[in-house]
Amino acid sequence: MQPEVSTWLARDPDPVTREELQQLVDGNNQSELAERFASRLAFGTAGLRGIVGAGPNRMNRLVxxxxxxxxxxxxxxxxxxxALKGVVIGYDGRPDSRQFAHDAAAMLTFMGIKVYLTEKVAPTPVVAFGVRQLNAAAGVVVTASHNPPEYNGFKVYWGNGAQIIPPHDSGIAGQIDIAAAEPLPHHSVEDGxxxxxxxxxxDDFYTEYRRALNNSPLLANQHQPEALSLAYTAMHGVGAELAESLLADAGFSKVYSVAAQREPDGTFPTVNFPNPEEPGAMDLVIAEADKHQAMLACANDPDADRFAVAVRTxxxxYQMLTGDQVGALLGHYLLTHAAPTQNLVGTTIVSSTLLKKIAESMDAVFYQTLTGFKWLTNVAMEKQTADSQFLFAYEEALGYTVGNTVWDKDGLSALVAFxxxxxxxAAKGKTVWDQLESIYREHGLYINAQRSIALQPGSPPVGDSLRATPPTHIAGRGVAIIDDLKLSQRIxxxxxxxxxxxPPSDVLIYHLDDGSRVVVRPSGTEPKLKCYYEVVEAMSHEDCFSHVQQHAQQAMEDLIRKHQASLE
Structure with a gap:
C-alpha cells in the first residue's frame, strides 16, 4: 500500500470513507487511487467544492x-x-452537510475559537448576514449550492460579511497544508x-434575518401585493420556510409552493440538475403557476442564494427571464425607488452593459468587477461614500443583492423585491414584459449569450495567441477597443x-464598432474557453418590437458563428 494511502486511512475519522478507500486498495484500483491522491482539493476564493468521497481530492470529514x-x-x-469574535457556521440539506458543519465547529472550538452553529439547515445568505450581525471574525457555509447531488462544498466569508478574496484565500490554503501534516485532534461539538x-x-437567529429584510426600505414597497399571484419552488433546498414567510410579511397571500420540492433533500429526486438555469429544472414550478394562472413562477436554488423567474406572457x-433581464429590471426599479444618495450599482465584466446605461441615465454611480460575487460586494464596500451608498449588484448567473443587509447574493431578498x-x-395595469420593452425602447435592445469551446488538454493558452495577433475585425465588425485584463490595459x-x-485576469474584451461586445476567458476548472456575446440593437418608440428582436437575434447568431469559426 502506498504510504500516503495508509497515512490517510490512519487519519480518517469516518468509517464510511475508510471502508470506501480500503475497497479501492483491496481491488487494486490504481487509476481511481491515483486520481484521488494526485492532488489535494484546491482551496480558493470560493473555498472548497468537490465530489464527496475518500481521499484528499474529495470532500470528506478529514478534508x-x-x-x-x-x-x-x-x-x-x-x-x-x-477567538473572541468567533465563526458563524451553517449548512444546507445535502446528506453530509450537517456532519461536515459539526466537524468544522469541533476543530475551531478545539483551537479556542468561539463558534456560532445553526441548529438546522440555513440558506447561505442567512449565514452571510449572521457574520456581520454577530460581529464574527468569519463565516462558513457547508454547501455545494446548485451542483449535482454527489458534490459538497465549504464556503468561507470574512468578517465584513463578504466572500473571501486574496490574500485570504492563499493564506488559508497555506495553513491547511500545514494542518494536513500535523496530528489531528480528537474533539467534538459536545466538547466545545x-x-x-x-x-x-x-429560530431567533433566522427571525433576526427576516426582521432585517422586513425593515429594509428597499423591500417596503407595497402596491396591492394581495392581487399578485406567484408559484414558488425551493428546488429541494433550504429556502422555502423563509421565502414563504417573507412573502407573507410583504402582503403576498397568493403564493403557491411546489410541495414535491419544498423540503430539503440533497438527492434532488425531481430534477436532473438542481440549477434553475438548466433545461427542465423549472418545469414543476411553471406547472404550478399554470394551474393557478399565476403571473410569476419563481425559484431559489438549493442554498437560496440565487433567484430565477419565469413570467406569464x-x-x-411562461417564459424565463435571463439573469441579465432580471438585473436590468431590478436595477431600474431600485434606482427609481431608493433615496438619492443610495445610488451605487454594479455588475461583472461578463454581464450585460445595460445596467450601466440605466445608471448613467439616472445620474447613478456604476462600477464593474471581475466575475464572482466576492468582487461585486468587496469592491462596493471600497467604492461607496456618504453621497453614494451601495444599492444593488448582480451577475448574469442569477445572483442579486438588494441593499447591504447581506453582502453576498441573496435569492430571498431578490424574490421579495421582484x-x-x-x-x-400590475397595479398600474402593466406587465413585466411591458416594463422590459419600455427599458429597451429607452436604452436599446440588449441581448446576451454564452458559448464554450472545448480545448485539447495541455493546449497552449488561447489568450497568448490572441494577444500575439490581435484581431482588427470580428464577424465583419471593426474592433474599436480591446480590454486586456491580463495587462490591465485598454487598447x-x-x-x-x-x-x-x-485585478489582473486572463480575460480579453473586444468592444466592436456597432456597440456589440465579445468577452473571451479560459475556464478556471476545465480545458475550455468561455465566450460571452452582447448585441445592442437601437430602438425607437415607433419601431415594431418583434422586428427589432428578430433583427437582434440574427445579428447575435451571425456574431457567434463567425467568431467561433475564427477561433478554430
Whole structure:
C-alpha cells in the first residue's frame, strides 16, 4: 500500500470513507487511487467544492477537519480578536452537510475559537448576514449550492460579511497544508459546548434575518401585493420556510409552493440538475403557476442564494427571464425607488452593459468587477461614500443583492423585491414584459449569450495567441477597443492605451464598432474557453418590437458563428 494511502486511512475519522478507500486498495484500483491522491482539493476564493468521497481530492470529514484547522490558524494569525469574535457556521440539506458543519465547529472550538452553529439547515445568505450581525471574525457555509447531488462544498466569508478574496484565500490554503501534516485532534461539538465555546443559533437567529429584510426600505414597497399571484419552488433546498414567510410579511397571500420540492433533500429526486438555469429544472414550478394562472413562477436554488423567474406572457405561456433581464429590471426599479444618495450599482465584466446605461441615465454611480460575487460586494464596500451608498449588484448567473443587509447574493431578498416590482406594475395595469420593452425602447435592445469551446488538454493558452495577433475585425465588425485584463490595459484602435482598474485576469474584451461586445476567458476548472456575446440593437418608440428582436437575434447568431469559426 502506498504510504500516503495508509497515512490517510490512519487519519480518517469516518468509517464510511475508510471502508470506501480500503475497497479501492483491496481491488487494486490504481487509476481511481491515483486520481484521488494526485492532488489535494484546491482551496480558493470560493473555498472548497468537490465530489464527496475518500481521499484528499474529495470532500470528506478529514478534508473538512483539516480545512477548519487551517482556517482557524489563519484567523489567529491575522485577526487578534478572532477567538473572541468567533465563526458563524451553517449548512444546507445535502446528506453530509450537517456532519461536515459539526466537524468544522469541533476543530475551531478545539483551537479556542468561539463558534456560532445553526441548529438546522440555513440558506447561505442567512449565514452571510449572521457574520456581520454577530460581529464574527468569519463565516462558513457547508454547501455545494446548485451542483449535482454527489458534490459538497465549504464556503468561507470574512468578517465584513463578504466572500473571501486574496490574500485570504492563499493564506488559508497555506495553513491547511500545514494542518494536513500535523496530528489531528480528537474533539467534538459536545466538547466545545462544555468549554462554553459553542453557541447554538436557533429560530431567533433566522427571525433576526427576516426582521432585517422586513425593515429594509428597499423591500417596503407595497402596491396591492394581495392581487399578485406567484408559484414558488425551493428546488429541494433550504429556502422555502423563509421565502414563504417573507412573502407573507410583504402582503403576498397568493403564493403557491411546489410541495414535491419544498423540503430539503440533497438527492434532488425531481430534477436532473438542481440549477434553475438548466433545461427542465423549472418545469414543476411553471406547472404550478399554470394551474393557478399565476403571473410569476419563481425559484431559489438549493442554498437560496440565487433567484430565477419565469413570467406569464399575453399568450398564457411562461417564459424565463435571463439573469441579465432580471438585473436590468431590478436595477431600474431600485434606482427609481431608493433615496438619492443610495445610488451605487454594479455588475461583472461578463454581464450585460445595460445596467450601466440605466445608471448613467439616472445620474447613478456604476462600477464593474471581475466575475464572482466576492468582487461585486468587496469592491462596493471600497467604492461607496456618504453621497453614494451601495444599492444593488448582480451577475448574469442569477445572483442579486438588494441593499447591504447581506453582502453576498441573496435569492430571498431578490424574490421579495421582484414580486414587489411585478405587483407595482400590475397595479398600474402593466406587465413585466411591458416594463422590459419600455427599458429597451429607452436604452436599446440588449441581448446576451454564452458559448464554450472545448480545448485539447495541455493546449497552449488561447489568450497568448490572441494577444500575439490581435484581431482588427470580428464577424465583419471593426474592433474599436480591446480590454486586456491580463495587462490591465485598454487598447484603442488608434493605439491609445489606458490603464484598467481591475485585478489582473486572463480575460480579453473586444468592444466592436456597432456597440456589440465579445468577452473571451479560459475556464478556471476545465480545458475550455468561455465566450460571452452582447448585441445592442437601437430602438425607437415607433419601431415594431418583434422586428427589432428578430433583427437582434440574427445579428447575435451571425456574431457567434463567425467568431467561433475564427477561433478554430
Amino acid at each position: 473538512i477537519q483539516e480545512t477548519a484547522l487551517g482556517l482557524g490558524k489563519y484567523l489567529q494569525q491575522v485577526e487578534p480578536q478572532s 459546548e462544555r468549554q462554553g465555546l459553542l453557541v447554538w443559533l436557533n 399575453e399568450e398564457g405561456e 414580486a414587489q416590482l411585478a405587483a407595482e406594475l 484603442h484602435a488608434d493605439g491609445q492605451i489606458e490603464q484598467i482598474d481591475l
